[in-house]
Amino acid sequence: MAKNEFIDDDLQKWLDEYHVPIPREKLQIRTTRWERLIRYLASPTQNPLDKFHETSFGLKLFRSIPLTGAVLVGVIQVISQL
Numbered sequence: 001m002a003k004n005e006f007i008d009d010d011l012q013k014w015l016d017e018y019h020v021p022i023p024r025e026k027l028q029i030r031t032t033r034w035e036r037l038i039r040y041l042a043s044p045t046q047n048p049l050d051k052f053h054e055t056s057f058g059l060k061l062f063r064s065i066p067l068t069g070a071v072l073v074g075v076i077q078v079i080s081q082l
Helices: 009-016 024-028 033-041 056-081
Strands: none
Touching: none
């Protein structure tokens, strides 16, 4: 039972031929939780609104939403004054 029965000698020799160097600089760098959070927040991301800006309908929609919101707020203030 001293020898592992599941590992073939030829396979072990074949695997020992390949050596992957691991750089020591990467192993020694330890980052704090704060640095990892900042790195996560600063990572680039896709803009979810890009698909609306690419079409003319999306551009019209983004121009009309603030106007509609302003009119709605004005109507609510007039109704609350009565």
